[in-house]
Amino acid sequence: MTTASAPASTSTVHPADGHDRIRVLGARENNLKDVDIELPKRRLTVFTGVSGSGKSSLVFDTIAAESRRLINETYSAFVQGFMPTQARPDVDVLDGLTTAIIVDQQRMGADPRSTVGTATDTGAMLRILWSRLGEPHIGSPQAFSFNVASISGAGAVTYEKGGRTVKERRDFSIVGGMCPRCEGRGTVNDIDLSALYDEAKSLNEGAITVPGYSMDGWYGRIYRGCGWFDPDKPIKDYTEKELNDLLYKEATKIKVDGVNLTYLGLVPQVQKTYLSKDIDSLQPHIRAFVERAATFTTCPECDGTRLTELARSSKIRGISIADACAMQISDLAEWVRELDEPSVAPLLKSLQNTLDSFVEIGLGYLSLDRPAGSLSGGEAQRTKMIRHLGSSLTDVTYVFDEPTVGLHPHDIQRMNSLLLQLRDKGNTVLVVEHKPEVIAIADHVVDLGPGAGTDGGRVVYEGTVEGLRASGTLTGRHLEYRAQLKPQVRTPTGALEVRGANTHNLQDVDVDIPLGVLVVVTGVAGSGKSSLIDGSVAGREGVVTVDQSPIRGSRRSNPATYTGLLEPIRKAFAKANGVKPALFSPNSEGACPTCNGAGVVFTDLGIMAGVSAPCELCEGRRFADSVLEYTLGGKDISQVLEMPVSEALAFFAEGEAKTPAAHRILTHLDDVGLGYLTLGQPLTTLSGGERQRLKLATRMSDKGAAQAQVFVLDEPTSGLHLADVEQLLGLLDRLVDAGRSVIVIEHHQAVMAHADWIIDLGPGAGHDGGRIVFEGTPADLVAARSTLTGQHLAEYVGA
CATH class of the missing domain: 1.10.8 (Helicase, Ruva Protein; domain 3)
Known part of the structure; x- marks a missing residue:
């Protein structure tokens, strides 16, 4: 492992000494290989390495997971009975931990009643505000809540009076804001x-x-x-x-x-x-x-506002609470700033600070009535950050998973300022990140690798950013990598016409998207990129879309089951041995009778964390012994599922095991950089970047994809290491050279520089965006420098 001396920090806190460190000894979660490491507290530490190198396993599955588990154990046994149980991470020693606050990219609640307003404190604060200042006055805050229904009825009331018990029947009513027609859903x-x-x-x-x-x-x-x-x-x-x-x-x-x-x-x-x-x-x-x-x-009754007519009738300066929630947050912040009412001054100050945080973090283009489930992973992560920016807590550990996902280069500096702000309050900030702009501000860097999967799981460098550049690791070598503009771009073979596009914030956009080339759609977050492509391109005949919606799967799901690879493999085993294909599924007839094909046996310990151990009968192989007697090319089915994609690619290419259908799917998995994944690795252990590339490989393997002429990719560099971006560019080139059209929504400058044509939206976000501000080649965009994207791309390529 390469090391460097402790960095000189610009933080106002005192340098970390031997007692101010998080100490990890013998970490073995997932692919970690007995990792020993000490992390300085009250510093910003960035974890780097290729996808699958073990960053998330160390940061989230070991350090953050143990902190959460220990916090949960401080509650009473009764309370713990209502909480999810968590097993102790596979690690020998973990000390020096502080309370961990995880700010990840998990999508926010998929409940249709959940909005940006309900997911933060803003919705509650607005309801209180309208209940105090709204005219006409209609009742308490619940009268403005679309989650509370209006109810009328009667009931018995019992109370003490003059030393005797009195029981009376009384009428009651609850005034809620829920639209009765749509039950507060808006549709x-x-x-x-x-x-x-x-x-x-x-x-x-x-x-x-x-x-x-x-x-x-x-x-x-x-x-x-x-x-x-x-x-x-x-x-x-x-x-x-x-x-x-x-x-x-x-x-x-x-x-x-x-x-x-x-x-x-x-x-x-x-x-x-x-x-x-x-x-x-x-x-x-x-x-x-x-x-x-x-x-x-x-909903025709509430016009999608979710609220009753009564709730919408109460107004402040002519604005109803529904109007306020529909406003762009940056506009709402200005409207609230103009309110001057001493009776609710503390409330207004708190609301103002929260709304300003939305704007500061680059989410001013959202509205409070936006369904929380519709936010991208990056938007969800930044929304979760808001509640922490104004927090008075110090000496806690904040854990971030690629906070720059979905951010235009223009917005990354703003995110960096927020990370440093959290650190300077006396907190430990741990960030898993690939972007050089974020790595550059780190006080301390931990680089994992040297490769991915079984080739990763070790700390290959620990120290300063300057030391990383000179370390010779894969990350260090690529830290200064800059893609260059192509000397010659491809000539379009046609155009996909879009006329009058007005989805979300688009302002009657007319654009011709070239076909037969690599088109990159750019612009700041909220400028209308996804609205243009999802609303006017996706869904057309011959178009295959790979978006950022999450992959859902249990511990039994793996790359072989998700891609459909297991089906031709099972058929090949069945044909070679003269038996039924169902025998070669751990979820069907071939399952081990003891663990039912799970490979592990779970022991429920009540309020304590449950324990899992490899099944003693099948030793974790998931199949019945009788099934493992059947072989294909000298391998049983469990041995095949333990193969990395790269090994399986050669295995199914020739000889007795030759299976063209399996080989085709494996080729796509290898093309997207997942050659190191084993076929049977649980989906629950994959990183976000790995899952997105798995989805891309699956869509490329679809029967319909063979006839598809247009591939649409939404930020395919998410979760990709700098070295992996080069491989992705090669894949995009192969798709175009094979006669396909590729449209990519992307912020990464390397992809922009490699494009044949760029469509830039803006100039800003929300109602300040929604227009085409540039169409042309990357070279023309750099030469013009007329947009934010052009300015940052010019700086990136050194023009």
């Missing part, structure tokens, strides 16, 4: 009944086509046993009453085979089961059903 849905059932069939013949509504399960038991219609009669022959009972009957208690059950019509049952949830949180096959069966439209 209503209409259901296409033909997507719910096949009227030509009877229930027993499988008429109901809703996922999970099998006649062999509970729903079938209820519908067949309710007695209101004949389960053997085709639905098209139902009487009006029978059809109404099937589709719309309200919740009714029934008894079937001696069991008390609740019957609910098919339509309200589907609404309750699927349509009340955020569509992005659903499994792919259920999401496809919902998109096919339901049409979501803006």
